[in-house]
Amino acid sequence: MRHEQAAAHAADGYARATGKTGVCVSTSGPGATNLVTGIATAYMDSVPIVALTGQVPTFLIGNDAFQEADITGITQPITKHNYLIQDAKELPRIVKEAFHIASTGRPGPVLIDLPKDVQNAEIDFYYPDKVELRGYKPTYKGNTQQIKRAAEEIANSCMPIIYAGGGVISSNASAELVELAETINAPVTTTLMGIGSIPTEHPLYVGMLGMHGSKYANYAIQESDLIIAVGARFDDRVTGKLESFAPNARVIHIDVDPAEISKNVKVHIPIVGDARQILKSLNKHIKRCNSEKWVEKIKQWKKEYPLTYKQMSPDVIMPQFVIEQISKACKDAIIVTEVGQHQMWAAQFFKYKEPRTFITSGGLGTMGYGFPAAIGAKVGKPDKTVINIAGDGSFQMNSQELATAVQNDIPVVSVILNNGYLGMVRQWQELFYDRRYSHTYIKGSVDFVKLAEAYGALGLRAEKPSEVRPAIEEAVRSGRPAVVEVIVECEANVYPMVPAGAAINEILDIEEHADTPCSMPDLRKVKVDGVLDLEEQ
């Protein structure tokens, strides 16, 4: 990789695509600190990676030596655990422990800091058979009594909803989740991280919930009498205003991390353990709920408030349209995203079929994540088409990795929805800050086709709706690392939207805001943040 941050993201993308632990390596000091964003990203989304960093020799540690950084200190709050190896003899045990800790329980990143003298030392090799950590014993098997209580609770519910998060993906519990939903006849909503745990087109799926969730998912969770949360953590982007979240619902919470139980929302029946194992045993105790009316009501909501968008002017490419085209052209692709509007559209408009096909930075929201993560995903799953859906802002944060993709022949396709803005922030500025577009206007700063070509990748551009699908297909067909720049409507917004701090059924939707004109042409001609518009020049 060309930048250590990208290496950490690539390890992360590899881990999410394959379920195996990803590894990244960097040198000491600046190399190690550059990993930090990638490690924090993996930590927030519970992704198993092991980061190996160089360190100055043990006798120089603490001396402010050249390229010394206290990386174990720096990464303490963003790793599941970390090690500074003081003696080469500890190396085999620590490596074994690191992979064990990263990949078990609630997965997460582990860092091993390797001083130069430790790296160069020779030891008699042994590899321990077992890991013995008295302070680390994750629970996998759910408490049988609690599982029975949950089954009773489900049997008594008329308006149940299953709320699935990233834990379902990381414990490979999708089949069990779908079985639960179908057996009890309950709608399923997922978090951003849980997308793919049930097929988008499954009749019981109501889409993502929360800030940019579907209206019907938010209405459903608000009205439900029982929430079955699986591997999800009631994040603020999901619950909105906590006091008014799902006021009538009892809560069953299945999670491998006991610290997530009742952290944000009061849980009535906690079941700590591995989602897959728990769902397997829960599924033996359940039967169909009396939920016909409820499911029917949700069907009506789906018809009444579909996820949709309006063509803002005749010839312009709507960003949502691009996602639909990708969905049609690359049905079985792994979709990786950067962070921002395009990420939400990718979550809303692509039809996912299976787990580990939607890879995105959820918790930390790391722009620049997508492209290197896509490289990692492609290395892990070379037979899959891997598409990085990007914004023009995010892509520029790790575009140097085009060099890595070309050099190592990793044919990842990046589709850049170029709207000339940091669109998500612009949307907030439009809706909540009186259209003061501060520091979000970035139009004309780069020609992405030329950028791709400069690195030896394929560069394509689509400027009309009819050009979108052929460009995507050509890029995929080329078998080369490729960039497809799509010039999209510059002021499209992500709807539905629950404003931060509002209850999740207080939803702004396209009806109220779609007629917003592509405004402020005067602003685009003036110098914004020191950047001159190319047209003006």
Next chain:
Amino acid sequence: MKHTLAVLVENKSGVLSRVASLFSRRGYNIDSLAVGVTEDPEISRMTIVVQGDDQVLEQVTKQLNKLVDVIKVSDIGVDDTVERELALIKVSADVTARAEIIQIANIFRARIVDVAPKSITVEVTGDEGKIDAIEKLLRQFGIKEMVRTGKIALVRGPKKV
């Protein structure tokens, strides 16, 4: 509300910093923290007095348990415990005040551990209330310097944490 946590941890470098940074990062307030090795030289015991309601305590306990180097966390505030804190208090004392200070120290079963022409250092152990009380009495003479260890505690009877 105050809670007393007994936390058994691996006796390794860096563990204190992991525990302390967990508290600051999650916004929990530590009243006091005392740490030392236990009967097993590989295990250290931290006694942490923390402020917060039951929900905060639950989160603190769970988050501590997530640290790989933390072996066990027990809330011993609910048990019948022996609690002690030690303080060293250096009091301004000329010849005229010396006798009265020694008298106060005797009442509290404290010990005089250093006498100089213009100061006396008192060593006192006891629970928090006792130390607060002697501190209050000695304040009138002028406390030049004071250091407290923070609370340590054991559950009474044969029970271990």
